Amino acid sequence: xxxxxxxxxxxxxxxxxxxxxxxxxxxxxxxxxxxxxxxxxxxxxxxxxxxxxxxxxxxxxxxxxxxxxxxxxxxxxxxxxxxxxxxxxxxxxxxxxxxxxxxxxxxxxx
Amino acid sequence: xxxxxxxxxxxxxxxxxxxxxxxxxxxxxxxxxxxxxxxxxxxxxxxxxxxxxxxxxxxxxxxxxxxxxxxxxxxxxxxxxxxxxxxxxxxxxxxxxxxxxxxxxxxxxxxxxxxxx
Numbered sequence: 001x002x003x004x005x006x007x008x009x010x011x012x013x014x015x016x017x018x019x020x021x022x023x024x025x026x027x028x029x030x031x032x033x034x035x036x037x038x039x040x041x042x043x044x045x046x047x048x049x050x051x052x053x054x055x056x057x058x059x060x061x062x063x064x065x066x067x068x069x070x071x072x073x074x075x076x077x078x079x080x081x082x083x084x085x086x087x088x089x090x091x092x093x094x095x096x097x098x099x100x101x102x103x104x105x106x107x108x109x110x
Numbered sequence: 111x112x113x114x115x116x117x118x119x120x121x122x123x124x125x126x127x128x129x130x131x132x133x134x135x136x137x138x139x140x141x142x143x144x145x146x147x148x149x150x151x152x153x154x155x156x157x158x159x160x161x162x163x164x165x166x167x168x169x170x171x172x173x174x175x176x177x178x179x180x181x182x183x184x185x186x187x188x189x190x191x192x193x194x195x196x197x198x199x200x201x202x203x204x205x206x207x208x209x210x211x212x213x214x215x216x217x218x219x220x221x222x223x224x225x226x227x
Contacts, residue, residue, distance in 0.1 A: 042220070043201055043218035043219060043220055043221055044153070044201075044218050045218070046215055046216075087152075087153070097155060097158070097166065098143075098155070098216060099155075100152055100153040100154075101152065102151075102152035103152060
């Protein structure tokens with residue numbers, strides 16, 4: 001079983017739709033949580049950190065549920081430019097060692 | 111705009127050949143990571159360094175892979191001999207120790223796309 005699990009998708013949604021991704025992690029000692037975005041044939045880039053209290057950045061909202069060990073990302077009012085793969089990432093105690101999920105692919109269509 | 115740079119961007123080689131990939135971390139970053147990405151396995155951490163010292167290379171096949179940081183501006187990943195199963199995109203990332211939990215950020219280079227025939 002992978003340490004970070006995500007639904008690979010693809011999620012096909014029309015422009016303007018709201019879409020949510022979840023991921024689960026197995027290590028209860030995980031300390032930090034992130035969503036990264038990766039465009040086709042490009043490098044991953046940090047989208048946002050995820051905090052227990054939840055955090056919002058424009059159309060993006062991230063939530064963390066430590067008790068259930070899952071992380072979510074909500075995208076409102078989807079844009080064509082949101083089409084990408086979204087990687088769920090956890091960091092365990094220690095030196096910045098990130099563990100990546102395999103990603104959820106999002107396709108936003110006109 | 112500070113960026114991680116990697117060379118070469120693409121490499122096609124034949125099985126058995128040596129492959130060397132290079133990475134220049136962002137100036138001032140003291141932690142460097144090497145990742146490998148394939149369709150089947152996703153992103154896997156191969157090795158990472160802090161202040162040029164290797165901290166963890168448990169993700170790296172030791173018999174054929176080696177990673178070094180000859181100086182603070184250069185990290186290398188070598189495969190000798192290369193095999194077709196090594197075909198993947200190899201990313202380098204750099205970062206600095208976080209100010210607090212949750213503020214960690216790693217910046218990725220554009221990757222080296224390796225094909226071993």
